[in-house]
Amino acid sequence: MSNTVESTDRYAIHEELPEPATFLALREAAGMPPRSLEGVECGLPNSLYGVIAVHEPTGEVVGMGRIVGDDGTVYQITDMAVHPDHQGRGLGTKIMDALEGYLEETAPPNAYVNLMADVDGFYERFGYEETRPESKGMFRRTE
Template sequence: MAERDANETYTIREELPDPETFAGLRAAADLPARSPEGLERGLPNSLYGVVALYEPTGEIVGMGRIVGDDGTVYHICDMAVHPDHQRQGLGTQVMEALEGYIEETAPPDAYVNLIADVEGFYEDFGYEEVGPASQGMYRRTE
């Protein structure tokens, strides 16, 4: 797996966290929970993922991944940085790694989307709101 220095304290790695770490990081970042079954089934089906590792402890403190069909649709999701490690540029470095994967692998005219939960962050990477041409929608299973 590729690895690069985020700075002296953090490393960005191309890998996915295990389900327990994934769930814990989502909870710490105040993101909605995912079921254990969903994590066990879903994480291995990711197209690409990166984690931010806090070197002094080896703890995963940030993550992001891409899901989709690896041809026409790419969905950036599960972007999270633990609150104790925010404001270190980790979200930007995770996003840059995800964008790098898309730039290297996506064919022309692929659709790349995400659900933004941080205002102003994704716009710096060229993302735009879909409205009024389209509406973002969702539903959750029970």
């Protein structure tokens, strides 16, 4: 994963995963729950696909998103984050466009794609809908 997918005048979306420290910093800046460095170092390489948003003038990674799953029946979009200093510039949409492109190219018919939405009104434009009342999202954190 190292191709440039799309660029704007100041940002570029690259098909690659962030470094673990960058991953942790972006999650923190975006107000997302923390992850352990040990978990991140183990988990990132097991991603199916990932993209980063790079601020071209500085080379700083300012956004990310990735897909995890079995690459056949189940896919989960996760770790969508854009640094608050760079929000409002369409980077989340560009990241989702790249993730959706991967799914369109690789996911077989009837694959299940899910995500946990932290914002209302964003993911719906990509065709995602709430699962209730048919099912409900649940989670648990390890200690």
